[in-house]
Amino acid sequence: MAVHRFKPEVYWNTIGSHAPALHVNSGDTVETTTVDARGWDEQGEQAAARGNPMTGPIYVNGAEPGDTLAVRFDSIVPNRSWAWASDVLAPNVVDPEYLAKLPAANICRWNVNAAEGYAELDQAEGSYWAGRRLPLRPFLGCFGVAPARGQAISTSTSGEHGGNMDYRGFVAGVTAYFPVFAEGALLHLGDGHAVQGDGEIAGTGLEISMNVTFTVYVLKGRKSGWPRGETADHIFTVGNAKPLDYALQYATTEMLIRLTGEYGLSAQDASQLLGQTVEYDVANIYNPAYSLVCKIHKRWLPDAART
Amino acid sequence: MAVHRFKPEVYWNTIGSHAPALHVNSGDTVETTTVDARGWDEQGEQAAARGNPMTGPIYVNGAEPGDTLAVRFDSIVPNRSWAWASDVLAPNVVDPEYLAKLPAANICRWNVNAAEGYAELDQAEGSYWAGRRLPLRPFLGCFGVAPARGQAISTSTSGEHGGNMDYRGFVAGVTAYFPVFAEGALLHLGDGHAVQGDGEIAGTGLEISMNVTFTVYVLKGRKSGWPRGETADHIFTVGNAKPLDYALQYATTEMLIRLTGEYGLSAQDASQLLGQTVEYDVANIYNPAYSLVCKIHKRWLPDAART
Amino acid sequence: MAVHRFKPEVYWNTIGSHAPALHVNSGDTVETTTVDARGWDEQGEQAAARGNPMTGPIYVNGAEPGDTLAVRFDSIVPNRSWAWASDVLAPNVVDPEYLAKLPAANICRWNVNAAEGYAELDQAEGSYWAGRRLPLRPFLGCFGVAPARGQAISTSTSGEHGGNMDYRGFVAGVTAYFPVFAEGALLHLGDGHAVQGDGEIAGTGLEISMNVTFTVYVLKGRKSGWPRGETADHIFTVGNAKPLDYALQYATTEMLIRLTGEYGLSAQDASQLLGQTVEYDVANIYNPAYSLVCKIHKRWLPDAART
Amino acid sequence: MAVHRFKPEVYWNTIGSHAPALHVNSGDTVETTTVDARGWDEQGEQAAARGNPMTGPIYVNGAEPGDTLAVRFDSIVPNRSWAWASDVLAPNVVDPEYLAKLPAANICRWNVNAAEGYAELDQAEGSYWAGRRLPLRPFLGCFGVAPARGQAISTSTSGEHGGNMDYRGFVAGVTAYFPVFAEGALLHLGDGHAVQGDGEIAGTGLEISMNVTFTVYVLKGRKSGWPRGETADHIFTVGNAKPLDYALQYATTEMLIRLTGEYGLSAQDASQLLGQTVEYDVANIYNPAYSLVCKIHKRWLPDAART
Structure with a gap:
C-alpha cells in the first residue's frame, strides 16, 4: 500500500495500450496532476496537445482481462x-428550429x-453573474483504461473502457470501476472540471488543471x-452511446446484470426495484458518445437494513 | 375562489376538445377523483375503458389560446x-442483445x-421483497390541456399539451403550467401512481386510483x-419526444427561452447558468413520446438572494 | 364499382372521426381534388386553413376495425x-455544428x-437552376384513415393510421394499405407534391394542388x-416514428410479420430474405414523426417464378 | 503506375497507424486478397483473428493530412x-415488443x-430457399484509412476514416474517397460480402474471402x-453515427459542402437540388456506428448536359 508521487512528463490524446508511465500494486495510492482539456497546466503553460491530454497510463500489477479495476x-x-468555459450552449442540445x-x-x-x-465569472460587471458565486464540485471529465483489441481511442469520446464521460458525479470520495481489457489495466486520467451541470451542455465545464490523489484495487x-461506480449513498452504472436512449439501455442492462448477478435478485425483483426506485443522471450529451448513469440507492441492497 | 367537489361520470381516453364536465374560475380549487390506468376506481370496479382514462375536461373561464394555465x-x-404493476422491465430500456x-x-x-x-409487494414471501416497504410518493402520470388544431390525442402519449408524461416529480405541492390551445384550456387528469422510479422503465408505476385536489390559475x-413546473426548490420545463435527445432539446430550449424572456438573462449568462448548474430528470422512457425534465434551482433566479 | 366525382367543400387539419363527406362501396373509384399544404387550391385561392388540409373523410361501406383498406x-x-418550395435545408437534417x-x-x-x-424554378436567371428542368413525379404527401381510440391527429404528423408520411413513392399506380380503426375507415387525403427527393429534407416538396383519382377496396x-404498399415491382411497409431507427424497426417488423404471416415463410427464411435483399427508403425526416419504408422485390414472393 | 501483387501475412483488427505492409505510389494498382469477417481465408483456414481482420495497411507515397485518398x-x-451468414434478424432492427x-x-x-x-442456401431442401438463387453483388464491408490523432479503432465500427460501413454500394467500379489523417494514408481493407441487403440487418451479409484489385490516387x-464515393451514375457521401438521424446529418452536410465548395452552387441552389432529388441508402444499421449514404445523380452536376 505504497503512496506514489507521480509527475507526468508525457500526455496522451488517446486511451490505449501505451507505454506505462508508472507501475503500482493493487491497494497503492497515487498522487499526481492533470492538465486541462486544452493541455494547460497549473502555471497556465501548454504542457500537452489540446484535446483532453491524459496523465498516465498507470500499470496496475496483476490486473488482467476479465478483472475489474x-x-x-x-x-x-x-x-x-x-x-475557462464556453459561454453558449452547444448546438446539439438546442431545438434545431431555435x-x-x-x-x-x-x-x-x-x-x-x-x-x-x-x-466567479471574470469581467462580470453589469451582468447577471456580477456578485454570484458558483460552488465548486471538482471532478475528472475523462479517465479510463486501455480498451479491448489493442484499440487507441480518442479522449474526445467514451465507451466500455470509460473515457470522456464528463459525469459530474465522479467527485472525490467516489469509486469508479472499469472492466480490464489489457494487462495492467493501463489507467489514464485528465480533463478536470471545477464544476459542471448535468450533460456538459455548454460543451465545457469550468476547465482546469488538478491535483489528484487516488487508490487502485484489482478485483480479480x-x-x-x-463503467460502474459507488458513492456514499448509491451504486451506479454508466452507459456510453448515442442517442441517450441507447446509453440508457446499456446502463440499465449493466445494473440489471449487477443486481441479478452480484446481488442475487431475480429478474422480476430487480425489475421492480429498478422500475420503482431507479434514478438516472444525464452525465453528458455533448461528446461523440453520450453518457447516462443508472443509480440505485444502497438502502435497497440485499444486505442493507430493511425499513 | 370557490371549492368544487366534482365526481366524474364520464372518462376520456384522449385529451381533446371534449364537452366540459365542469366550469371553474381562475383561482378555484377542485376536489375530484381519478381512476387508474386500466379504468379501475376506488372500489376496484371498471369505471372506464382501459388506457389512462381521464377525469374532466375542466373548463377554466377566461383561458384563451396564448395564455398559460x-x-x-x-x-x-x-x-x-x-x-398493480408490471414485474419485468420494458423491452425498450434493455440492450437488445440482452x-x-x-x-x-x-x-x-x-x-x-x-x-x-x-x-408492500403482495405474496412476497421468500423473495427479495419480503419485509421491504416502498415509500409512497403519489403523483399523476397523465394530465394536460386540449391540444392545438382541435386534435384529440391518445392518453398513451404526450406533447406540448402535456399528456402521459409519467414524471414522478408532479407530486402534491408542485405547480404545473401548460400552454393554452383551446378556449377554457380544458384540463384532463388521471393515471395516478403511488410511487415510481425515473423513466417508468417497467412500463408502469404502482398504478392506483386517487383523490386529487388542485387549484387552477389563468396567466393571461x-x-x-x-409544459413547465415549479417546486419548492426548482423551476422546470418538460420536453416530450423521441429519442430522449430531442426531448432534452425541447426542454432545454424552453428553459433558455424562460431564462432569457421571463427572467431577462442574456443568452450567454443563461447558457453559463444552464451549462454549470442544470439538472435533468428522465421522466419517462416508455411511452410513444419520451419525457425529459430540465431543472434550475431557484437560488439562481435573478431575484433570489445572492450567495 | 361506381365512379364518384367529389368536390370537397370542407377540409380538415386533423385526421380523425369527422363527419363523412362521401360514402362509397368497396371497389368504387373517386375523382376529387386536393388543395396544397397551405390550403391553396387550383386557382391559387385560400380554400382551407394552412397545415395540410385534407379532402374527405370518405366513408367506405363495410370497413370495420380489424380490416385493411x-x-x-x-x-x-x-x-x-x-x-412553392422552401429554398434551404431543414435545420434538423444538418450537422448542428454547421x-x-x-x-x-x-x-x-x-x-x-x-x-x-x-x-422550372421561377426567376432562376444567372443561377444554377437556369435552364434546368426537374422531372415531375407527383404524389400525395399526407393521407390516411381515422386513427384508433377516436383520436384526431394533426396532419403535420403520422402514425399507424398513415398521415403526413411525405413518401415520394406514393405515386399513381401504387396501392396503399391501412389498418382500419373506425367504422368506414374514413379516408383523408391531401398535401400534393409535384416532385420531391428522399426525406423531404428541405421541409417541402414542390407543393401543389392536385386532381386525384383513386379506387378503394375493403380487405375484410x-x-x-x-401502412403498407405495393408497386409494380415491390411490396413495402412504412414505419412512422422518431428517430429513423425506430421507424425502421416498425417497418421491418411489419414486413417480417407480412412475410411470415401472409406469405408463410419461416422466421429464418424471412430473415435471410430481408437480410440479403431488403431495400429501405428514407421517406421523411422532417415531420414530427419520421417515415421509413421497407421494400422487398416481388420476384422474392413465394408464388413468383424462381430464377 | 505499377501493379503490385500483394499477399498479406499480417492482419489487423483495428484500423490505425500500424507498420505499412506495402508502399505504393499514387496511380498504382494493387492485387491482393482479403479474409472473411471471422478470419477464414480462401481455403477456409483461420488465417487471422475474428472480427473483420484487415489486409494492409498500404502506405501511399505522398499522401498527407489534408489530402484525400x-x-x-x-x-x-x-x-x-x-x-456464411446469420439466419435471424439482428435484435436492434426489430420492434422491442416483438x-x-x-x-x-x-x-x-x-x-x-x-x-x-x-x-444458394446449403441444406435448403423443403424450405422457401429451395431452388432459389441469390444474385451476387460482391463488395467490401470494412475498409478505410488510419484515423486522426494516432487512434487505432476497432474494425467493428466506423467513423470519418471509413471502417465497418458495410455499404453494399462499394462494388467493383466504384471509387471511394477518404480524408487523409496520417502520412501515407494507410489503407486497410477486408470483410468481403458476396451479397447483402440494405442495412446489414441480419448482422451479416454472405461473408466470404475475396480477390481484390484496386487503384489508389492521392488528391493533393x-x-x-x-468518406465519399462515385459510381457510374452518382456521387455520394457517407455519414457514420448513431442513430441514423445523426448519420444522415453528417452525410447530408458533407454533400452540401461538396455541392457548394467543389461544385460552386449557392446554399439555396444546393438545398433545392438536395431537397427535390436526393437519394438516401441505409448502408448499415447493425454496427456500433450506423452508416447512411447521401446520393446525387450526376446528371445534376453543373458540367453535365442540361435536360
Missing part, C-alpha cells in the same frame, strides 16, 4: 486560480478559489461490461 | 389499498398503506411552448 | 401551373408543366399494424 | 465457393458460384470530412 478518488483539487437565434460561442474565464470552494475475476 | 396540486392521495434473457412480464399486486405512506398573455 | 392511386396530376453557416429559408416558386412533366379480416 | 475498386471477386417472438440465430452456409454470379490538397 477499482479507482477510488481520494482527492481532486484545482491547482490553479482560473478556469438555433439561428443563438449567438456565437466564446471562451470566458472564471476565477477559482479552491480553498473556499467557489468560482470480477467481470463487468461497462 | 397553472395547476397547483394541493393533494394527491391514493383512495384504495392496492396498486432481451432474450428476460422473462415474460406479469402484473403483480402491491398493498398500499396511504396513511402511513408505504407499499403568458406564452409558453411546452 | 386498400387505396389504389389511379392518377395524381397537378391542377395548376405553379408550386447550421450557423446556413442562410435563412425563403419560399420560392416553381413553374409546373404537368402536361410535359417538368418544373386482413389485419395490419402499419 | 481515392480508391477505385477494379475488381472484387469471391475466391472460395461458400459463404423480439420475444424471434428464434435464436444460427450461422448457415451458402454455396457461392462466383463464375455464374449466384449463391483536396479536403474532405467524411
